[in-house]
Amino acid sequence: MEYYTLRDGLELPKVGFGTYKLNGTDGVRAISSAIDQGYRLIDTAYNYENEGTVGAAIRQSSVPRSELLVTSKLPGRYYHRRDAINTLKESLFRAGLDYFDVYLLHWPNPSKDMYVEAWQALIDAQQFGLVRSIGVCNFLPEYLDRLDTETGVMPVINQIELHPHFNQAEQRAYDEAHGILTEDWSPLGRASDVLHNPDIQAIADAHGKGVGQVILRWGIQLGTLPIPKSQHASRQRENIDVFDFALSDAETATINALSTPDGRLKDQDPSKYEEF
Numbered sequence: 001m002e003y004y005t006l007r008d009g010l011e012l013p014k015v016g017f018g019t020y021k022l023n024g025t026d027g028v029r030a031i032s033s034a035i036d037q038g039y040r041l042i043d044t045a046y047n048y049e050n051e052g053t054v055g056a057a058i059r060q061s062s063v064p065r066s067e068l069l070v071t072s073k074l075p076g077r078y079y080h081r082r083d084a085i086n087t088l089k090e091s092l093f094r095a096g097l098d099y100f101d102v103y104l105l106h107w108p109n110p111s112k113d114m115y116v117e118a119w120q121a122l123i124d125a126q127q128f129g130l131v132r133s134i135g136v137c138n139f140l141p142e143y144l145d146r147l148d149t150e151t152g153v154m155p156v157i158n159q160i161e162l163h164p165h166f167n168q169a170e171q172r173a174y175d176e177a178h179g180i181l182t183e184d185w186s187p188l189g190r191a192s193d194v195l196h197n198p199d200i201q202a203i204a205d206a207h208g209k210g211v212g213q214v215i216l217r218w219g220i221q222l223g224t225l226p227i228p229k230s231q232h233a234s235r236q237r238e239n240i241d242v243f244d245f246a247l248s249d250a251e252t253a254t255i256n257a258l259s260t261p262d263g264r265l266k267d268q269d270p271s272k273y274e275e276f
Contacts, residue, residue, distance in 0.1 A: 001038065002243055004225060006156040007179040010101065010133045012069060014220050015240055016041035018185065018229035023050045030231040031057035035068070037236045043159075043227045045073035045106055046091055047275070055095035070095070071102040073137060074122070076276040079105075079114035084121035088130055103131040104159060108143045109274040115143060116150050123153050133157065137185070138270040141174045148178075159183035162224060164194050164215060164255050166263030176223060184219050187226035188212050190265055199254050207245045210238055217242045218255045 003011045017039040022030050027050055031042065035057065044054045051072060058068060072095070078087040088103065103122060108115045115136075122134040135157030136144070148154050158175050162168045162184035175182045188195060195211050204214045212228070216239060219226040228239045247255075267273070 001040070001240075002220075004181055006133055006181055008133055008156050010069075010156070012102075012181070012225060013039075013041050014225055015039070015216060015242065016043050016071070016183070016225060016227040017236075018227040019044045019050055019054055020048055020229060022229070022231065023048075023053055026231070027053040028057045028060065032060045033233045034230075034236050035061040035063050037233060038240050039236070040067060041069045041071065041225075041227075043071045044095075045075070046078075046087065047073070047075045047106060051091050051094040052096075055097060059096065065097070069101040070097060071104065072100050073104045073106040074118060075106055076109040076112065076114070076274065079109070079112070079118035079121075081117050081121045081124075084118050085125060085128075085130075088125055092130065099129065100131045102133045102135060102157060104134070104155075104157065105136045105139075107138050107273070107275045108136070108140070108270055109276065110143070110271065111274060116146060119147050119153070120151055123151060135159070135180075138268070140270055141171070143270075144174070144178065144180070154178055155180055157181050157183055159185055159227075161186055161264055161268065162219065162226075163187055163189040163192075163263075163265075164197070164200065164218070164258045165189060165192070165260060165265075167222070167256055167259035169256075169259070172222060172224065182224040184224050184226040186265060187219050187228055188215055192265060194258070197258065199258070203247065203251045203254065209242075209245060213238055213242050214247070215255070217245065217247055218252060221247055221252060
């Protein structure tokens with residue numbers, strides 16, 4: 001495994017494990033399997049309704065809590081400052097954890113204009129020792145600028161939709177310039193037709209790898225942290241086995257050429273889409 005070092009000093013592995021829709025007994029089994037395969041960064045959220053599942057998987061694993069990095073996210077309906085702290089504590093209670101390693105605002109929800117207040121709550125939570133690192137999801141540059149202007153604290157992570165059909169070049173450039181690590185949700189395009197793209201397949205064949213592995217390697221070489229999800233142990237192993245090859249500049253350019261301005265999978269533009 002290779003690692004990124006966040007601006008605040010926390011080290012994160014360059015591939016994490018997503019848990020969206022991994023719930024109940026099957027979810028515990030899948031997440032526990034992922035930990036067994038070597039994943040150490042586990043990504044959940046209040047709105048996934050599976051923080052308890054993640055906690056159960058951690059307790060069932062043979063890996064000490066201190067060696068795992070757990071991310072969760074605050075939903076927009078709890079962006080009032082006092083609500084935010086109470087919701088974070090409830091999430092910890094559900095997961096059976098004393099702290100989260102990473103805690104994020106899930107969406108900016110600009111029409112409600114609450115994200116600055118919520119961000120201040122995360123700053124407080126970090127000072128209280130409830131979380132180690134704080135960040136955001138789906139934040140555009142203008143929202144990040146406002147956090148900096150009004151609180152003086154910039155996130156260390158921005159988790160965004162990023163895959164070959166939507167490579168987020170401008171957002172990545174902004175994040176990098178401001179010391180923010182870009183994380184990728186849906187890095188494999190939610191099993192969309194990108195997994196059957198002939199250009200990526202040709203690259204995969206040249207390296208003796210799978211298409212998914214090439215896409216994840218591409219994300220890493222862009223300087224981002226992909227968070228793939230799979231319930232199957234064999235695919236979990238494949239998704240983390242991406243550190244023994246490298247894409248050429250030409251291969252990276254071929255994948256980047258697949259990106260389009262309207263490449264979002266479900267039109268979840270953070271300036272318009274809102275989630276509570």
